[in-house]
Amino acid sequence: MDTLAATACVLIIGNEILSGKTQDANLQFLGAELADKGITLVEARVVRDDKAAIVAAVNECRAAYTYVFTTGGIGPTHDDITAECIAAAFGRDIVLHEEAVQRLRRRGLELNAARLKMAHVPEGASLIDNPLSGAPGFRMENVFVMAGIPAVARGMFSTLDEELSGGAPIHSRNVDVYLPEGELAAPLETIVHKYPQVEIGSYPFFRERRYGANLVVRGTDADLVDSVLKEIIATMTKLGAETA
Amino acid sequence: MDTLAATACVLIIGNEILSGKTQDANLQFLGAELADKGITLVEARVVRDDKAAIVAAVNECRAAYTYVFTTGGIGPTHDDITAECIAAAFGRDIVLHEEAVQRLRRRGLELNAARLKMAHVPEGASLIDNPLSGAPGFRMENVFVMAGIPAVARGMFSTLDEELSGGAPIHSRNVDVYLPEGELAAPLETIVHKYPQVEIGSYPFFRERRYGANLVVRGTDADLVDSVLKEIIATMTKLGAETA
Numbered sequence: 245m246d247t248l249a250a251t252a253c254v255l256i257i258g259n260e261i262l263s264g265k266t267q268d269a270n271l272q273f274l275g276a277e278l279a280d281k282g283i284t285l286v287e288a289r290v291v292r293d294d295k296a297a298i299v300a301a302v303n304e305c306r307a308a309y310t311y312v313f314t315t316g317g318i319g320p321t322h323d324d325i326t327a328e329c330i331a332a333a334f335g336r337d338i339v340l341h342e343e344a345v346q347r348l349r350r351r352g353l354e355l356n357a358a359r360l361k362m363a364h365v366p367e368g369a370s371l372i373d374n375p376l377s378g379a380p381g382f383r384m385e386n387v388f389v390m391a392g393i394p395a396v397a398r399g400m401f402s403t404l405d406e407e408l409s410g411g412a413p414i415h416s417r418n419v420d421v422y423l424p425e426g427e428l429a430a431p432l433e434t435i436v437h438k439y440p441q442v443e444i445g446s447y448p449f450f451r452e453r454r455y456g457a458n459l460v461v462r463g464t465d466a467d468l469v470d471s472v473l474k475e476i477i478a479t480m481t482k483l484g485a486e487t488a
Numbered sequence: 489m490d491t492l493a494a495t496a497c498v499l500i501i502g503n504e505i506l507s508g509k510t511q512d513a514n515l516q517f518l519g520a521e522l523a524d525k526g527i528t529l530v531e532a533r534v535v536r537d538d539k540a541a542i543v544a545a546v547n548e549c550r551a552a553y554t555y556v557f558t559t560g561g562i563g564p565t566h567d568d569i570t571a572e573c574i575a576a577a578f579g580r581d582i583v584l585h586e587e588a589v590q591r592l593r594r595r596g597l598e599l600n601a602a603r604l605k606m607a608h609v610p611e612g613a614s615l616i617d618n619p620l621s622g623a624p625g626f627r628m629e630n631v632f633v634m635a636g637i638p639a640v641a642r643g644m645f646s647t648l649d650e651e652l653s654g655g656a657p658i659h660s661r662n663v664d665v666y667l668p669e670g671e672l673a674a675p676l677e678t679i680v681h682k683y684p685q686v687e688i689g690s691y692p693f694f695r696e697r698r699y700g701a702n703l704v705v706r707g708t709d710a711d712l713v714d715s716v717l718k719e720i721i722a723t724m725t726k727l728g729a730e731t732a
Contacts, residue, residue: 258689259687259689259706260689260691260704261515261519262530263519263520263658263706264516264517264522264529265660265662265691266516266691267516268512268516271534272505272510272512274508275505275506275507276509277508278508285506285507286506287506287535287536288505289532290532290533291531292531293689297530319669319690320669320670320673321676322673322676322677322680322688323689323690353668353670354670356670356674357674358670358671359670377694393692416507416509418509425563425565425602426564426598426606427600427602428565429564429565429605430600430602436566443503444567445502445509445537446566447504447509447510448563450621457565460509
């Protein structure tokens with residue numbers, strides 16, 4: 245972990261994810277996108293719409309990681325409290341952002357108090373474009389505040405290319421091995437110790453009445469990732485396992 | 489939050505969830521099941537297969553919440569380090585659990601070193617039954633350690649009924665309101681302030697070219713939850729909104 249070029253934490257804000265009402269659909273997407281940029285997603289947290297909890301999590305994570313990405317809680321209703329929490333975490337006032345007002349105005353809707361709430365950001369924040377519906381997210385230092393609706397979160401994240409700098413992209417290769425994990429564990433561990441530069445994971449499955457595991461090799465050196473995968477396949481084949 | 493009878497945290501352990509390889513499928517299930525038992529899921533964290541990170545998260549969460557549920561990392565391969573991390577978090581040795589050995593033996597598989605790893609638990613832990621595949625989880629004080637494979641996690645959780653005591657079940661009712669959130673926010677907030685005993689959430693959607701929000705009322709008093717939902721529907725209907 246000490247050689248990571250850039251690290252990140254995702255903070256998912258919203259009671260609906262914890263109550264079981266809603267399946268989160270942002271974490272997997274962000275994890276994959278960040279890996280492509282050479283940024284390692286080290287942690288994710290899901291917190292309730294609770295000011296003290298959000299402020300504490302933001303302050304802990306922004307100190308620990310290169311980037312923090314939040315999703316959720318930036319709409320116009322009473323339970324959208326992310327902006328005021330980020331302001332509190334940074335000890336800033338929350339202010340009306342003129343450019344955000346203009347963007348909301350362009351949608352042609354009446355700018356009532358609820359909608360104007362969406363144009364309030366912590367003092368000093370810059371806007372994150374919302375290609376889908378106008379209402380922007382915002383960036384405060386290393387904290388990127390995005391919508392919870394997956395399509396909008398993806399749209400916002402897609403605009404951040406130039407603001408994020410990672411290391412070499414993290415390459416990933418995997419193979420299904422039809423051998424119970426209990427049998428492939430020992431030979432796999434030999435390979436794990438031989439190549440500390442890559443990360444190797446084993447994810448068991450039971451499919452068509454057969455036990456197996458999806459073995460994953462990840463690392464920044466694509467050639468090494470390929471050759472380690474080949475060595476894994478050769479080793480497992482020697483043990484009599486079918487691979488796919 | 490100060491009136492919660494019992495609280496919980498879910499700790500999802502595994503690089504595959506953070507790399508984008510795998511979509512978590514345990515959090516939503518556990519959130520809903522815990523709500524049924526009157527246990528409020530207050531937080532969830534996803535951490536990497538990293539000993540220091542897991543130990544820190546376990547110790548932070550077991551001190552803060554009534555229950556901690558972990559998923560992932562209890563298989564036979566090198567990246568399954570949950571048991572040793574829980575032992576370290578509690579300052580205990582990791583020991584071979586004879587009953588766990590018997591359960592593994594009953595599966596009829598060769599008990600090699602990798603498989604015996606699955607029979608090692610922190611000293612003093614009790615087993616959690618695995619109705620699906622035998623290899624047990626374990627409980628250490630208020631920490632419940634379960635498999636990551638969703639079917640197995642569900643099977644294990646289903647055996648915990650008598651070990652978990654919550655408060656009154658949390659009831660939930662919801663309605664789709666076809667009105668943009670920016671327009672329903674103010675009248676909804678009036679209702680929110682009128683009924684502090686329930687939790688009200690607003691989750692926007694864009695469907696068949698129409699904006700709307702799913703409004704959710706949650707609380708332990710089923711009659712109150714019903715009547716607040718009725719008041720919401722009446723209020724929104726008066727505003728000219730279609731509800732469903």
